[in-house]
Amino acid sequence: LAALPLAGKHVLVTAGPTHEPIDPVRFIANRSSGKQGYAIAAAAFAAGARVTLVSGPVSLLPPPGVTLVAVETAREMLEAVRHALPADIAVFAAAVADWRVADAGAQKIKKDEGGTPHFMLVENPDILATIARDEAQRPTLVVGFAAETEQVVEHARAKLARKGCDLIVANDVSPQPGGASVMGGDRNRVHLISMNGVETWPDMDKQAVAAALVARLGQLERAKLHI
Ligand code: PMT
Numbered sequence: 001l002a003a004l005p006l007a008g009k010h011v012l013v014t015a016g017p018t019h020e021p022i023d024p025v026r027f028i029a030n031r032s033s034g035k036q037g038y039a040i041a042a043a044a045f046a047a048g049a050r051v052t053l054v055s056g057p058v059s060l061l062p063p064p065g066v067t068l069v070a071v072e073t074a075r076e077m078l079e080a081v082r083h084a085l086p087a088d089i090a091v092f093a094a095a096v097a098d099w100r101v102a103d104a105g106a107q108k109i110k111k112d113e114g115g116t117p118h119f120m121l122v123e124n125p126d127i128l129a130t131i132a133r134d135e136a137q138r139p140t141l142v143v144g145f146a147a148e149t150e151q152v153v154e155h156a157r158a159k160l161a162r163k164g165c166d167l168i169v170a171n172d173v174s175p176q177p178g179g180a181s182v183m184g185g186d187r188n189r190v191h192l193i194s195m196n197g198v199e200t201w202p203d204m205d206k207q208a209v210a211a212a213l214v215a216r217l218g219q220l221e222r223a224k225l226h227i
Helices: 035-046 074-084 127-132 152-163 206-225
Strands: 010-015 020-023 026-028 050-055 067-070 089-092 099-101 121-123 141-148 167-172 190-194 197-200
Touching: 010 035, 010 074, 020 099, 026 099, 035 050, 035 089, 035 206, 050 074, 067 074, 074 127, 089 127, 089 206, 127 141, 127 152, 141 152, 141 206, 152 167, 152 190, 190 206
Parallel strands: 010 050, 010 089, 050 067, 089 141, 141 167
Antiparallel strands: 020 026, 099 121, 167 190, 190 197
């Protein structure tokens, strides 16, 4: 019996949005459903890996066999990712909020307290860039996603270089005519971008994207280990 392609490997996946509190009842978020990240976690488990899935708030059940670590904010996600390391492969599919409210209120902001509130935003830590540039803890393969609404490949190429990952999976998250969008929807059309070039995959459901990506990661991991 042939060994499964990721047998003996630890794969870390981030998925879903983050929620950044404004006050105890309100938050900033985005439309990520977690479907793409959860599908990758399931595919990695099916390929024989031990899988840790660090997920923001979503309404999906964790795939069987996968260890789920549920978080809310970007800072919690970074902590959970660090805690889950070491890993052989890390795939950052989460739509992490780039900013959070600087001084989230401890009490609900009242409408009758002096007009419309104004919020100061501060930048969240970049989880992918932090882990990709961490010499002590960097997984063998670090895979980022890029969610773009224009110049998808160009912007994703810039992210590959800026964030220091091995591979970027770029997807167009513009709203589509008819309402279906990659963010929140069931299908995806991705470009795989590495230092070696760009490969464009056809439109597929997110499970098929995940299976194809995991198969590629198995090949890349073996190639890297044999260099
Ligand atoms: O969840 P679904 O509804 O299935 O939708 C899937 C998806 C569109 C969310 C997914 O395919 C995707 O593109 N995920 C990345 C979304 C994103 O935030 O992309 P970005 O281009 O803003 O970020 C680039 C990369 O840096 C991503 O790997 C992201 O996880 C990472 N990042 C970003 C900001 C931050 N503070 N920390 C990060 O780690």
